[in-house]
Amino acid sequence: MFSGNVVLTDNLLRDIWISIKMMFGGEIKFYTKIVEKARTEAILRMQEKAHDLNAQAVLCVRIESSSIHPGTIEILAYGTAVKVSKSNSANSK
8 A cells, every 4th residue: 555645734824814714605715726736746645656666556546634733734645556467367278
């Protein structure tokens, strides 16, 4: 199994502005962008680890998120790395 994770945060002033905006509802596009960035980075890190060990694919990828501190987001991507090989069953007859 391989994993990649990333923890991102933003500055305090933006967090204050977002807290005010949350009172009125609607999408907080900055948070959408930062979550997307964190997810992409976590997947890339997982792929790099698998590639470093000559894996050809990562199957059953899962993504989890959490906040380890107010104002942060952690994204963890993990899956099973595999090597694909040709089957010799057709040649064994």
